[in-house]
Amino acid sequence: MLARDDQDSLKRTPLHGLHVSLGGKMVPFAGYDMPVQYPAGVLKEHLHTRASAGLFDVSHMGQIALRPKSGKVEDAARALERLVPQDILAIAPGRQRYAQFTNEDGGILDDLMVANFGDHLFLVVNAACKDADEAHLRANLSEDCIVDSLADRALIALQGPKAEAALAKLCAATPAMKFMDSGPHEVAGLACFVSRSGYTGEDGFEISVPAADAERLAKTLLENPDVLPIGLGARDSLRLEAGLCLYGHDIDTATTPVEAALEWSVQKSRRSGGARAGGFPGAEKILAHFDRGASRRRVGLRAEGRAPVREGARLFADEAGGEPIGQVTSGGFGPSLSAPVAMGYVPTPLAALGTKLFAEVRGQHLPLTVAAMPFVKNTYKR
Template identity: 90%
Template structure:
């Protein structure tokens, strides 16, 4: 039997004391003691983010600087392209891009964000994978780059339609930033790294701040009545409505980017002819999936009725067949839709929009329909 982690053995982010003081319900997550919700509750936190602005502590994520030994950021970008299927060289200074570390079988070791800060690359990786990611980078890129783990920095996100106005009071450049702009900026007089991005489907910003200043920055932002603290529960339901993958659930080491419906993230320069096509781990399998298709695919699912279909539920082609054809990887109730939503993997032949499927929930077969994602229209500032 697996025992829950001892609360005392969990790591704490620089905002831990603030979470407790705000009434956060603390739970173990990726080795950290994190707030799953505050007194307002998950539903209100979710809807507040969609209509106003929410403040999220994402300091458990890993932050890594990739500094080229040559002094040329293009050399760091070319080095990183040996580990990811994305075009990193094409990321302009002041911009960032979504990427994946892949393995020799084409599976995803982790997904990450890569920003070009002009003289080096700035990476944000998942909390549960950050030690392995850093070791992976050191094992393969140390000849070309200095890999600097930025463990002395916290990371907060401000998400929602009022995120811009909330941040603009303390960062004059914020309103001019577009989706996926990223770089060093002053926020409330602090030296921060700011990107116009997030994982809710809403417009918003992620702010990397020195750990010693994180609580002061968070309190400053929370003085705005439009901004409420938001826990992991609402963060998960927001990203599910946005149709965004959660590593270890919707994507993992046995899932290729094509199976995961992430083809959009792999630029043509890395997959169609030219000197820089391929050359990343698992390229043969991933490029074969691009050319010939994959046998399965991640799809959105809408359930009839109000019963949520949770992760792990088996999927069936009809109400009576004995053999499952897929599995739900993320599922729950979508507060913005007032209806259940889910994602899962099905044979590609059954992945067309409108296809009728069934999920097994508590011994019953519930009807589902393959649906377009995102479930809630995103509001990124392009």
């Protein structure tokens, strides 16, 4: 529990007052006072999002505009490719792509979303990393780009199978959008940036809105009986069921994209033999992992019993123990499955689906099986 002075030092999002009025249980997260749950509780919030529509406050995330000094968005894309292993030039106007900032050893400094808004790039980065990310961009790209921190904007996510119908009442463009479409749109008469994406595995949207208008927009969405407010607890269980990485847990500065099973995010043009292969931090190690494989790999894990296997649990190849061969990086109970699920790192020879492993939980070695991810089928509108 934080001391009162520490709690008072936490930042607040533009929706803080709304969270309190809705009965949100507030906890420290990434330097912010955030709702971990509302009176309905994590389980009901999770299942409601899977069945209907959930509204999440993600305003703690960083929003950054990368504006090319030349006026050509292609120049901003080329500049950003110096810091990420993704093909940014190939992102068409109105589309976005998942990316990672890498370091010189091939590790991941942060993961982010990059959208092409036609005349500039729009980036969404993680809350705990946003100051470092902005400094990283300024230090490396200022010659080519203006790095504009959009601190005057809030960010809310509307997720679930009824998200489209709920948002369509306020934004006429909504039904025509496909997964990873992104761009400026008017929502309830407000100038917003809308992407069809999210962090739950469900169809849904992320809406960047001027901070001064955020509460009004959130309240308007919550007037719809299909939409309920959802806290960080359910956000975490939803993303875990979807097999999505949490920065600082499943990926970090010592993890390459290949080790993290994120090869799909690095386009062929940036890999060995590609037209623009390399040229990003850590390229030598990352490309070597593509060519020869990595010694370890992130995998999904299903427990045989009901006991959740939490982050930090050591993994063993043998029930008797011996030397640990890996560690769980995310784990908990999957409400949609009514069963525990986890992710962790194991030696690549033990990463095959169906491999039997054991996790150390309260002094016992519980059986696990390497399983396919996502644990719950995603419902993105493609």
